[in-house]
Amino acid sequence: MHIRDLPYTDPGRPDVRSGARFLFWLGRNQLDGQIKAALWGLLHMAALVCFPVAIGFGVQAVVDRSGGRLALAGALMVGLTVLTALGDAMLHRAAVTNWITAAARVQQLLARKAVELGSALTRRVAAGEVVAVSTGDVEKIGWFVEALSRFTAAVITTIGVCVALVIYQPALGAVVALGVPALALAVLPLLPPAARRADEQREKAGRATELASDTVAGLRVLRGIGGEELFLGRYRRASQEVRVAAVRSARMWALIAAVQVALPGLLLIGVVWYGAALAQDGRIAVGELVTVYSAVTFLLFPLRHFEEIAMAYSFSRPSARRAARVLALERPSPGRGGDGEGAVRDASPGGDLYDPASGMLAPVGRLTAVVCGDPDAAGRLADRLGGHPPEHGTDLEGSGGAPSALLGGVALDELPLATARGAVLVQDKDPVLLSGTLTELLDVPRSGRVGAQQALDAAQCGDVLEALAQASLDEAGEADALRTRITERGRSLSGGQRQRLALARSLVTDPEALVLDEPTSAVDSHTEARIAEGLRRLRKGRTTVVLTSSPLLLDRADRVVFVHEGQAAGAGTHRELLAHDAAYRAVVTREPDGAGPEDVERIEEQIEESA
Numbered sequence: 004m005h006i007r008d009l010p011y012t013d014p015g016r017p018d019v020r021s022g023a024r025f026l027f028w029l030g031r032n033q034l035d036g037q038i039k040a041a042l043w044g045l046l047h048m049a050a051l052v053c054f055p056v057a058i059g060f061g062v063q064a065v066v067d068r069s070g071g072r073l074a075l076a077g078a079l080m081v082g083l084t085v086l087t088a089l090g091d092a093m094l095h096r097a098a099v100t101n102w103i104t105a106a107a108r109v110q111q112l113l114a115r116k117a118v119e120l121g122s123a124l125t126r127r128v129a130a131g132e133v134v135a136v137s138t139g140d141v142e143k144i145g146w147f148v149e150a151l152s153r154f155t156a157a158v159i160t161t162i163g164v165c166v167a168l169v170i171y172q173p174a175l176g177a178v179v180a181l182g183v184p185a186l187a188l189a190v191l192p193l194l195p196p197a198a199r200r201a202d203e204q205r206e207k208a209g210r211a212t213e214l215a216s217d218t219v220a221g222l223r224v225l226r227g228i229g230g231e232e233l234f235l236g237r238y239r240r241a242s243q244e245v246r247v248a249a250v251r252s253a254r255m256w257a258l259i260a261a262v263q264v265a266l267p268g269l270l271l272i273g274v275v276w277y278g279a280a281l282a283q284d285g286r287i288a289v290g291e292l293v294t295v296y297s298a299v300t301f302l303l304f305p306l307r308h309f310e311e312i313a314m315a316y317s318f319s320r321p322s323a324r325r326a327a328r329v330l331a332l333e334r335p336s337p338g339r340g341g342d343g344e345g346a347v348r349d350a351s352p353g354g355d356l357y358d359p360a361s362g363m364l365a366p367v368g369r370l371t372a373v374v375c376g377d378p379d380a381a382g383r384l385a386d387r388l389g390g391h392p393p394e395h396g397t398d399l400e401g402s403g404g405a406p407s408a409l410l411g412g413v414a415l416d417e418l419p420l421a422t423a424r425g426a427v428l429v430q431d432k433d434p435v436l437l438s439g440t441l442t443e444l445l446d447v448p449r450s451g452r453v454g455a456q457q458a459l460d461a462a463q464c465g466d467v468l469e470a471l472a473q474a475s476l477d478e479a480g481e482a483d484a485l486r487t488r489i490t491e492r493g494r495s496l497s498g499g500q501r502q503r504l505a506l507a508r509s510l511v512t513d514p515e516a517l518v519l520d521e522p523t524s525a526v527d528s529h530t531e532a533r534i535a536e537g538l539r540r541l542r543k544g545r546t547t548v549v550l551t552s553s554p555l556l557l558d559r560a561d562r563v564v565f566v567h568e569g570q571a572a573g574a575g576t577h578r579e580l581l582a583h584d585a586a587y588r589a590v591v592t593r594e595p596d597g598a599g600p601e602d603v604e605r606i607e608e609q610i611e612e613s614a
Contacts, residue, residue, distance in 0.1 A: 005100070006100055009104065014112050015028075015108070020327070021327065022321065022323035023320065025324075030148065033105060040100075044157070046094075047089075047091045047093075051087055052163070053083050056294060057080045057083060058076075058293060060072065060290065060294075062290050105144060105149075106144065106145035109145075110137060113136065113137050113141075123391045129209075132325070135209040135212055136326050136329055149315075150311050153312075154309070157306075161302060161305045161306075164298055175278050186263075187309045190309075193255065193258060203251075204245065211242055211245050263306060263307070267302070270299065271300065275296060278296065352411040352426060353410070356388060356548060358387050363566060365546055365548045369562055370539055371549070371560060372551060372562070372563045373564045376568075381521070381566075384550065385520045385550055388516075390415030390416050390424075408427070425515075427516045427517075429518040430506070432521040434501075435492055436504060438489060439489060440489070441484060442485045442486065445508055450512070450513040454511070455507075457511075458508070463534050464504060467500045471489075498525035499527070502523065502526060506519070506522050517542065518550070519548070531555045535559040558577045565580055565587045
């Protein structure tokens with residue numbers, strides 16, 4: 004796999020039973036790249052390990068006053084230098100390619116899982132955790148994949164050098180062969196506490212990231228209530244905890260690094276001392292002593308890769324475990340997996356949209372408004388209508404484990420994911436606008452029956468387009484609202500402007516069934532009335548469900564369903580329910596004790612004025 008071939012056509016189906024199995028799965032899927040990097044690493048280290056031979060050969064040539072052998076030793080070192088440079092450069096290239104492709108594979112898997120779960124992901128995993136997994140954890144996993152090939156080459160080279168030394172000079176070679184494994188294993192007792200401290204640092208960093216994300220998302224509200232200093236103080240404390248944990252983790256890794264430097268130094272001193280004694284006794288030649296000394300000095304280089312792989316694995320194992328935990332999440336459906344296996348059909352269904360948990364029915368081709376006294380209950384209903392039933396034990400209404408909605412009698416969770424998403428589109432109460440131009444914002448999968456301008460008109464985005472056009476004036480004085488860049492999450496727009504652009508984006512897709520959760524909560528009443536008319540006109544003949552308590556939207560709906568305490572308690576027109584259902588009146592008028600005739604008349608007057 005080359006970097007130019009990214010992204011993967013299919014990143015595969017990972018083994019998410021544990022972090023170690025996930026790492027093994029990644030390595031297995033990059034076997035060709037790992038072998039290539041390991042071979043280049045062997046060339047690099049083999050060339051390095053031959054330097055002691057060339058040096059010893061040259062020293063012995065000087066002792067023997069042989070100019071020809073000295074020239075041969077020089078030529079050999081030049082050739083080894085070329086091979087070392089070539090092997091090092093290609094090893095780096097191959098190892099970094101493995102890192103990037105592994106990271107890309109994990110990110111594609113996470114992106115696919117996010118698309119599969121939709122908004123349910125951040126309810127099952129903290130938003131800060133998702134961000135940390137998709138950034139820092141991906142980097143640590145890639146680090147281990149990159150270091151693995153270098154470690155493989157280092158192990159093979161170290162074994163080869165030890166065997167060669169035993170054959171070349173048995174007395175000194177035996178010392179080296181016994182000492183090197185002891186050096187490699189000496190740090191193992193230090194790895195568990197180092198890994199625990201690294202985990203503690205990672206958990207604290209994840210909490211700090213989550214706190215920062217929540218603070219930024221709610222910055223306007225915090226400014227409104229004067230809570231900036233409170234949350235700033237919380238973040239300061241969280242960041243200080245991260246700093247303290249990072250220092251504790253760094254101390255342990257510094258100790259491991261010190262051990263990796265001190266112990267090889269002691270081995271080198273012992274080999275030199277013993278070799279000098281052997282040379283004095285005449286049992287070995289000076290050139291042989293130089294060769295062994297140089298070989299032991301070289302072994303300090305692959306031993307660094309032992310330290311690196313230990314660090315990489317200690318950091319990547321918990322990261323892989325967290326990534327596997329996210330990737331193991333599935334849509335909570337009784338009849339199928341998240342990939343659509345076992346789906347009953349591929350064709351997009353049509354018909355009435357029905358929620359078995361509450362009994363709410365939205366007839367096909369009609370505009371249905373749903374009134375819920377609890378905004379959280381409305382959000383859960385919207386999730387079920389979109390094919391995302393709650394997990395067992397998570398539904399606060401007591402319907403945990405309830406099936407998702409039925410469209411035309413077919414459960415959405417029994418459909419392939421793409422078919423279910425194409426059939427029902429849910430816009431939640433806080434839709435996200437991605438950064439980019441307005442043209443890019445409206446460039447979404449669509450049926451083709453609704454144009455961008457039609458959707459913008461129905462959502463009453465005229466003033467928004469004017470404001471964007473003024474912001475896009477070029478040097479020639481020409482304005483084009485569609486080319487204006489919208490900042491991340493639409494923060495440069497007001498709440499009402501964001502809502503209307505998000506509504507236009509939903510309308511332009513023109514799905515079989517459209518579910519809107521409080522789509523006009525941030526706009527004024529006159530604009531809301533025009534949006535209701537535009538929505539009714541543009542979605543004529545298409546199934547539309549609006550979860551709202553606004554009388555303006557309710558009055559223009561073909562049918563209103565009142566959901567009380569998790570169950571459909573009434574259905575009819577807005578005026579019928581307003582006149583005959585006291586609980587419905589209490590929700591719509593926001594009067595806990597219900598509304599009298601004067602309140603009903605006031606609401607009807609407001610509706611007529613807005614019309």
